[in-house]
Amino acid sequence: MPVTHSPEQTIASDRTVRLLDTTLRDGEQAPGVSLSPDEKVEIARSLERAGVSVIEAGSACTGAGERQAISRVTDLDLDARVTSFCRGMKGDIDLALECDVDGVHIVVPSSDRHIEGKVGTSREDNLERTAELVAYAKDHDLWVEVIGEDGSRADIDYLEELAETSLEAGADRFCFADTVGHTGPEHTHEAVSRLAEIGPVSAHTHDDLGLGVTNALAAVSAGADLVHCTVDGLGERAGNVALEEVAIALSHVYDLETLDLEELYELAQTVSRATGVQLPPNKAVIGENAFTHESGIHTDGTLKDDKMYEPYAPETVGRERRLALGKHTGRAGVKATLEEHGVEADDDEIAAIADRVTELGDRGRRVTDADLLAIAEDVTGEDRDRVVDLLDLTATSGGAVPTASIRLAVDGEERVASGTGSGPVDAAVSAVREALGAMADAELESYHVDAVTGGTDAVVTVEVTMGRNDRSVTVARSEADITRASVTAMVDALDRLLAADQQPLAPADD
Numbered sequence: 001m002p003v004t005h006s007p008e009q010t011i012a013s014d015r016t017v018r019l020l021d022t023t024l025r026d027g028e029q030a031p032g033v034s035l036s037p038d039e040k041v042e043i044a045r046s047l048e049r050a051g052v053s054v055i056e057a058g059s060a061c062t063g064a065g066e067r068q069a070i071s072r073v074t075d076l077d078l079d080a081r082v083t084s085f086c087r088g089m090k091g092d093i094d095l096a097l098e099c100d101v102d103g104v105h106i107v108v109p110s111s112d113r114h115i116e117g118k119v120g121t122s123r124e125d126n127l128e129r130t131a132e133l134v135a136y137a138k139d140h141d142l143w144v145e146v147i148g149e150d151g152s153r154a155d156i157d158y159l160e161e162l163a164e165t166s167l168e169a170g171a172d173r174f175c176f177a178d179t180v181g182h183t184g185p186e187h188t189h190e191a192v193s194r195l196a197e198i199g200p201v202s203a204h205t206h207d208d209l210g211l212g213v214t215n216a217l218a219a220v221s222a223g224a225d226l227v228h229c230t231v232d233g234l235g236e237r238a239g240n241v242a243l244e245e246v247a248i249a250l251s252h253v254y255d256l257e258t259l260d261l262e263e264l265y266e267l268a269q270t271v272s273r274a275t276g277v278q279l280p281p282n283k284a285v286i287g288e289n290a291f292t293h294e295s296g297i298h299t300d301g302t303l304k305d306d307k308m309y310e311p312y313a314p315e316t317v318g319r320e321r322r323l324a325l326g327k328h329t330g331r332a333g334v335k336a337t338l339e340e341h342g343v344e345a346d347d348d349e350i351a352a353i354a355d356r357v358t359e360l361g362d363r364g365r366r367v368t369d370a371d372l373l374a375i376a377e378d379v380t381g382e383d384r385d386r387v388v389d390l391l392d393l394t395a396t397s398g399g400a401v402p403t404a405s406i407r408l409a410v411d412g413e414e415r416v417a418s419g420t421g422s423g424p425v426d427a428a429v430s431a432v433r434e435a436l437g438a439m440a441d442a443e444l445e446s447y448h449v450d451a452v453t454g455g456t457d458a459v460v461t462v463e464v465t466m467g468r469n470d471r472s473v474t475v476a477r478s479e480a481d482i483t484r485a486s487v488t489a490m491v492d493a494l495d496r497l498l499a500a501d502q503q504p505l506a507p508a509d510d
């Protein structure tokens, strides 16, 4: 919940508030992140599907490659306004014009630290220069937002002067920037309220104090009607305020809709894949654990009433609820998960299985579906013949084309196949698919590798989730050899899916 100190600090649901996404500019400024033109295009398309109003596609001044990427985004002819970041220089505006953008963000200093220490100018000259730059951009028919960099550390009287000068020179809006994420909601509210008296205001907040969303909401409550965000909260240092968090907070707390929320998870994954930045498991909306329940009390409560331990349904943001198994799992969770896999057990057996799951969890292990099913077979004495078993695997990566050959037992018969791929794991997986034909017809829903020990002799744990029809199975395998761990996990998951195909599906929820 945002900090609300007075009745004026609430947000009316009939307000029009829009979101500006700067993943392709400020998000890309996160250390180690660099996006190709194709990746920018893919992300821009996802942003458009989600309904973002403005896409800051990059900084045209960065170089020819960046200009090509921005131009590719402007060529998409999106409904969203496509813009470029510009330093306070006419040359930057010219470069943005070369990319055919709809608008520019002209960034000028607003705190004395930036005016004197960074740019080496004076307050007066800064005002004059800002007015000239705005007039220049407007003469070229651009939509113009002036961003007062480091606004949260600026003298508010001067910030007001800068906003007035910008708007009088023709700027479409002024942006309050908490550049180093240093301020809190009270100051944000005061500064933005004063700026909103002058004209349209945006807010650009960072998460250095973990206050990105709080400050964005304080800005909206003070009158800002455009919020700068990035997908997954990517950005410099601790990142920018996350698009998905602002959108869900405005929707859930204030009934104010800004985006098509169902697109948020897909969007988060697209950005994570393109940037290589993994989604933190405990992150709101997009984290793996955001709708996963493990503890007995929560699982039991959730099975009785979906809303018991969730603020809103996972489907709202394009997700599904998951029950996880581990140290805190109770009987209700075990029973529900077994039912999903078509396994029946009586109450005593469920109690015994739950105890064994807890024991595994106590040893610090994450308990996968495969672990649960193996325990269940042991407890119920329902041994089964494996459908698929890995007998042998050879993989080479030294030559020009990584190659693998595989020997499997399939329904008791031996099958041998080979495959090639981008690396030994990929080659071995192709060989498995070749050997199994249609039996391998399952989607690899996720694939994670973790080094369990450090050093080059590390044991790695590979966890795969494979799905087919309405079932999915997670298996984790640890080995010194990553190819063997990956293939064993995959074969075991396929074996479980094929075995489950012979079982009835759990009845659908009412």
Ligand SMILES: CC(C)C(=O)C(=O)O
Pocket (backbone or CB within 6 Å): 026, 107, 147, 149, 150, 177, 178, 179, 180, 204, 206
């Ligand atoms: C320069 C601006 C817009 C910025 O990214 C910031 O203030 O964080």
